[in-house]
Amino acid sequence: MNSPAIDIQGLTKDYPVGFWRKRIRRSLDNLSLQVQEGEIFGFLGPNGAGKTTTLKLLMGLIFPTAGTANILGRSIDDVAMHREIGYLPEQPYFYDYLTARELLDYYARFSRYSAADRRARVTRVLERVGLTGSADVQLRKFSKGMLQRAGIAQAIIHDPRVIFLDEPMSGLDPIGRREVRDIILDLKMQGRTVFFSTHILSDAEMLCDSVAVLHLGKLRGVGAPGAIVSMDEQRMEILFEPGQGRSLSPELAQRATPVGGRYRLDVPEAEMYRALDELRACNARILSVAPLRPTLEDYFMRLVDRQPEQAAATVEAGTR
């Protein structure tokens, strides 16, 4: 098996806080994961989960308290490895006195392309992100969405093998989001590895081969989107009509939701047969029994809801 494109082992990041900087706030806690070459990997988590911290660690913008990471088999400390990677920071801001064409030419210079090669690349990438018409406009006149596209353009100007995108859909209108999704899929078609962070779960579900869910600096789950949601408790939906002459038990009546003249009952898979027995005992007419296909969003929301105490505990644990 090929070595992973991204290999993270026990990555941890603490920040000193407080006036004397003696207390520690743990932003990332012992993160380990692997991303295979050629896949689209979604890095999910609510704001403050540690997504941007992870990306900054991988880019060498901040330094880990513990742990290691390799990209394409080379340590993240190796700056030469940066020839093979592209990075779009969160809410990117670029030199606003430059035009989009000048900005891309500037970044392309770091990959030592000839002037003719740079010109050709810049034109190609501007077209790819839909900025050809604004190529010679200064970035200070760009909208947020246009800046985001310019950011993606600079991340791919040198044909990197691994592309890191921090919240790439942020600030984009539906058309812009669709275009970014197309770019990401296009990169995958070209055999590139795309690692992107997002809190827009539908995007991740639509695009990703694998996802990791991060919450309060800790990895909560990793795998294919389908597998990760099924790791959670499977639930069943029972649709029924109440029987003649018999009323529902108070417990069932409380749990069932009326839908028109019918009722809908949402139960864990393990309790399905007991619920069916109860419904039969009440002469209820069972209309359908179907598994509820949980979405990534359901999984995510349950995860976040389930752990408010853990949230507080994690913050406290980081305070030494």
Next chain:
Amino acid sequence: MSAMPGVVAINTFREAVRDRVLYNLVFFALLMIGAAILVGQISIGIERLVIVNLGLSAISIFGLVMAIFIGVGLVYKEIERRTLYSLLAKPLRRWEFLVGKYAGLVLTLVINTAFMTVALAAALFYVGRPFVRSDGSILIAIYFILLSLALVTAVALFFSCFSSPMLSTLFTLGIYVTGVFANDIRNFGALTNNPMLKTLTSAIYYLVPNFHNFNSIAAAAHGESIPFALVWQNTLYALMYIVLLLLASSAIFSQRNLK
């Protein structure tokens, strides 16, 4: 030698030009025109002295303001605006970035000073004074001003690696003023009997760059020749401090978390 700092330097220069930093040249030109007209009317025989004194002092002050106020923002602005994030994701080492930023500002100062020199020459020409061989000392004085500006820029860059622009400005100005009065500080130490004060003043004298050494404005204004040995001494002196400051800046900046 890496070509990366050059890429950063050219962009830093382009930023200065597009941010209209070189507009100060208009003020300088107006100052020189005004001075030339005024001096031509009221001074008899001392036009050169007045114009050279005024011109070199203005070159020094204009350059100093640029070196400090742009220098303290060189790194800070890139972090604050997060332009540094995408830049450091390229195959660019942090020291290459720093050296590039430094070289870009020094290039801006050199070009700015070159234009001011032309304006000064035009003012001297206007007051009807032919150029003579001893005017070479004016060029040497300008070269010394440039050396001091390059040194001030390195000081400003050093502070901007770890503190806010406000504090960096104060620190850099503090170092500059201390350096201008370095000789006086040493003389003060020689006069006192307090051993602690003696140690302190000599530590300041040896640690802080002596900016007084770079001031040849009076000599240039009086048409005195400046010994060639001083050119070498000042060049080596400034280079030594600049290299040390850039090394220290790189060491600090390479360890810095860009939150």
